[in-house]
Amino acid sequence: MLHAMAELAEHVFRNIEWALADEVHAHAFGADQAHHLFYFFEQRLGRVVEQQVRLVEKDYQLRFFNIADFGQLFKEFGPDKRIIFAIPYEGEFTLIGTTDVEHDGAIGVARIDASETSYLCEQASRYFERAVAPADVVWSYSGVRPLLDDESGDPSAVTRDYSLELDVVQAPLLSVWGGKITTFRKLAEEAADLLAAPLGTTRGAWTAGQTLPGGDLASKASTDLMADFERCVDALRARHPAMPAPLCRRLARGYGSRADGLLSQGLGTEVAPGLFEAELHYLHRHEWARSADDVLWRRTKLGLHLTLAERGSVDAWCRAHWGDVAATTTTSHAASAMEPSWN
Numbered sequence: 001m002l003h004a005m006a007e008l009a010e011h012v013f014r015n016i017e018w019a020l021a022d023e024v025h026a027h028a029f030g031a032d033q034a035h036h037l038f039y040f041f042e043q044r045l046g047r048v049v050e051q052q053v054r055l056v057e058k059d060y061q062l063r064f065f066n067i068a069d070f071g072q073l074f075k076e077f078g079p080d081k082r083i084i085f086a087i088p089y090e091g092e093f094t095l096i097g098t099t100d101v102e103h104d105g106a107i108g109v110a111r112i113d114a115s116e117t118s119y120l121c122e123q124a125s126r127y128f129e130r131a132v133a134p135a136d137v138v139w140s141y142s143g144v145r146p147l148l149d150d151e152s153g154d155p156s157a158v159t160r161d162y163s164l165e166l167d168v169v170q171a172p173l174l175s176v177w178g179g180k181i182t183t184f185r186k187l188a189e190e191a192a193d194l195l196a197a198p199l200g201t202t203r204g205a206w207t208a209g210q211t212l213p214g215g216d217l218a219s220k221a222s223t224d225l226m227a228d229f230e231r232c233v234d235a236l237r238a239r240h241p242a243m244p245a246p247l248c249r250r251l252a253r254g255y256g257s258r259a260d261g262l263l264s265q266g267l268g269t270e271v272a273p274g275l276f277e278a279e280l281h282y283l284h285r286h287e288w289a290r291s292a293d294d295v296l297w298r299r300t301k302l303g304l305h306l307t308l309a310e311r312g313s314v315d316a317w318c319r320a321h322w323g324d325v326a327a328t329t330t331t332s333h334a335a336s337a338m339e340p341s342w343n
Helices: 005-010 016-023 034-048 114-125 181-199 225-239 245-262 277-286 292-299 308-326
Strands: 053-063 074-077 083-089 093-102 137-148 162-167 173-178 270-272
Touching (some): 137 173, 162 181, 225 245, 245 277, 277 292, 277 308
Antiparallel strands (some): 053 093, 074 083, 083 093
């Protein structure tokens, strides 16, 4: 149906229509050109989009709060029965979340507000020895997700389940409603099962024993994932003895078995402390990074550890090497030493 869709991550493109024209054979849709495919979706959406969804904003905030020695997730219920958690984050921070509120504006402007920040501070302070204040917050991020509308009055109580709707009146078209990232593999398996018959494929399920990209750290089935990871770090250090140990660990943690591919041509020039050209090239070619913000806040969280000037150096490098596609970055224009929020 969508030829080589899995390979799009390997392909450099500036806009989706160009990518479709170059990569997609859309015969299953009865469309042989990209603009025909867009027209098809435009005409079909009025009939296909029948599920009621609610846009719910989910907010997290990050603090310089020294509980990272926990080494594990701390989760508790607040008095209103909402789950509050604190997660050791990036070695020196603690991630506290979350709040769920109805979102009525544009998706790209979702931000945590003062009342949500105060709520999380108050709830976290119920469990920590030292009270948490809004002034402790160094960064926050927000996301908007469409949830199935089960007519629940409380956004936190709206179902996180998903619904799959297959339309075979014309060409097979599968709509996915709701869901969450923690159930992505189960959802994908069900989606593939639904599409198998109308697309005439008989391969059957095959992903149960497959690792995610870079996750094949053990040569055989293992139940000790941390030991597997440490062996991966040790092996990477042995193959690249000149590389600083903290950088080696970060690359192993971020890229797993794919770190060797990232390093195949050497590290290159250091653009910012601990960030080299090899990683920037890899993120651009294989993980669709198109701006400094993509690198520092979305693909990695290096922005938490760099100064404003250092983040500006990354921005300048991206603009110089990636062209005008990097012009949407905001990193070099941040008003403070720490990115205040991101969605």
